[in-house]
Amino acid sequence: MTPYELSYWEKESFFNGIDVAVIGSGIVGLSAAIHLKHLEPKRRVVIFERGALPTGASTRNAGFACFGSMTELLDDLTHMGEDAVLEVVEKRWRGLQRLRALVGDENLNYQELGGYELFNSQETAIFHQCAERIGEFNQKIGRITGHPEVYKVVDDRCNQFGFSDVQHLILNQSEGQVHTGKMMVTLLQIARNKGVEIFNGMGILGLEDGSDGVSLETEFGWTIKVPLVLVAVNGFARQLIPSLDLYPARNQVLLTKPIPGLKVAGCFHYDRGYFYFRNIDGRILLGGGRNLDLETEKTAAFGGNELIRAALEKLLRDVICPDQPVDIDSWWTGILGLGPVKKPIVERFSANVVVAVRLSGMGVAIGTLVGQEGASLLSA
Numbered sequence: 318m319t320p321y322e323l324s325y326w327e328k329e330s331f332f333n334g335i336d337v338a339v340i341g342s343g344i345v346g347l348s349a350a351i352h353l354k355h356l357e358p359k360r361r362v363v364i365f366e367r368g369a370l371p372t373g374a375s376t377r378n379a380g381f382a383c384f385g386s387m388t389e390l391l392d393d394l395t396h397m398g399e400d401a402v403l404e405v406v407e408k409r410w411r412g413l414q415r416l417r418a419l420v421g422d423e424n425l426n427y428q429e430l431g432g433y434e435l436f437n438s439q440e441t442a443i444f445h446q447c448a449e450r451i452g453e454f455n456q457k458i459g460r461i462t463g464h465p466e467v468y469k470v471v472d473d474r475c476n477q478f479g480f481s482d483v484q485h486l487i488l489n490q491s492e493g494q495v496h497t498g499k500m501m502v503t504l505l506q507i508a509r510n511k512g513v514e515i516f517n518g519m520g521i522l523g524l525e526d527g528s529d530g531v532s533l534e535t536e537f538g539w540t541i542k543v544p545l546v547l548v549a550v551n552g553f554a555r556q557l558i559p560s561l562d563l564y565p566a567r568n569q570v571l572l573t574k575p576i577p578g579l580k581v582a583g584c585f586h587y588d589r590g591y592f593y594f595r596n597i598d599g600r601i602l603l604g605g606g607r608n609l610d611l612e613t614e615k616t617a618a619f620g621g622n623e624l625i626r627a628a629l630e631k632l633l634r635d636v637i638c639p640d641q642p643v644d645i646d647s648w649w650t651g652i653l654g655l656g657p658v659k660k661p662i663v664e665r666f667s668a669n670v671v672v673a674v675r676l677s678g679m680g681v682a683i684g685t686l687v688g689q690e691g692a693s694l695l696s697a
């Protein structure tokens with residue numbers, strides 16, 4: 318983009334009198350902006366979004382309304398204390414309730430079809446480790462969800478879905494799924510209805526917090542000055558604030574063409590959660606496999622990875638739909654924000670700047686809550 322000057326009219330009419338600028342219009346940025354208006358309806362809240370659409374993870378995810386499968390929680394327990402693990406589960410659970418309350422189940426197309434964890438013939442040992450602890454997990458997580466039996470073994474369903482080489486299944490009965498596109502369209506509508514202004518195509522290259530407010534350097538060479546800023550750019554955050562402890566992680570996703578008589582219904586986690594798939598509109602959405610090429614996938618650039626795409630396609634044909642030909646409709650990628658711990662960063666970065674980033678692949682669940690927390694911190 319060739320730099321250019323702003324006219325007097327543009328400065329006066331578009332960028333004067335902004336009270337709060339939110340950078341990024343994903344789940345977090347939109348939830349934050351809506352909450353900022355809720356807290357103080359009269360203030361002028363704008364969102365600066367780099368993409369024509371929200372272009373990170375929020376419009377590109379799998380739409381699992383999930384709060385923890387058994388292997389994920391056992392894995393978390395190897396590097397986090399039990400209290401911290403349960404705290405994350407509770408945050409995900411509470412976040413999902415906030416999302417449902419804000420957007421509405423109908424607009425989310427929310428369906429509680431359950432979440433299943435698949436174990437193949439190589440994974441008998443890990444399955445038994447999980448099965449032995451189901452009672453304990455049901456007790457501890459039941460206190461959070463109010464459901465006395467969240468997890469149960471449902472091996473009798475292995476044949477029902479038509480999978481190959483799946484020996485065991487553990488069901489999370491409280492897991493649901495949402496239509497990601499409808500969720501984001503509704504969040505954008507709610508924000509606009511509350512008076513939030515959204516500027517698309519507005520990439521922010523840098524920010525500087527000074528005595529007279531925060532200067533935002535735009536991709537066009539001009540600078541906007543605003544009193545308060547909330548940074549909600551998740552996996553892209555180090556491009557703006559290099560000192561933040563997070564890194565981007567790309568995820569590959571494939572969508573099949575409609576599959577006649579599709580038996581798969583629900584959310585499914587495979588290989589300790591590194592792969593995930595679900596039904597949507599008579600098709601399968603399948604993603605993951607980042608663990609096969611971790612270093613290459615530590616990137617904020619969209620784009621394919623042939624190694625991972627081949628593994629996803631093999632999983633689709635060999636395990637998920639072994640008995641019928643399946644055509645692939647499309648591929649896409651999304652960018653996660655990860656860090657050393659599975660905890661978002663919601664903190665005051667400087668006097669007038671709050672960051673709400675590093676959603677750790679859980680943003681459908683916790684994004685609304687994290688956005689609201691960021692907004693409250695900025696207003697405090």
Ligand SMILES: Cc1cc2nc3c(=O)[nH]c(=O)nc-3n(C[C@H](O)[C@H](O)[C@H](O)COP(=O)(O)OP(=O)(O)OC[C@H]3O[C@@H](n4cnc5c(N)ncnc54)[C@H](O)[C@@H]3O)c2cc1C
Pocket residue numbers: 340341342343344345346365366367368370371372373374375376377378379380381382383519520521522549550551552553556557568569570604650651652653673674675676677678679680681682683684
């Ligand atoms: C493939 C995939 C599958 C997933 N599946 C699930 C799931 O099933 N369940 C679940 O809970 N979570 C899932 N997630 C995670 C979830 O989607 C994210 O945690 C969540 O969307 C993060 O929201 P966000 O608003 O923080 O970030 P984003 O949605 O990434 O939004 C950040 C926004 O900031 C904009 N931006 C970036 N830099 C700038 C800049 N310099 N200036 C202006 N704008 C900028 C971007 O364009 C983007 O729109 C998945 C993620 C991926 C990628």
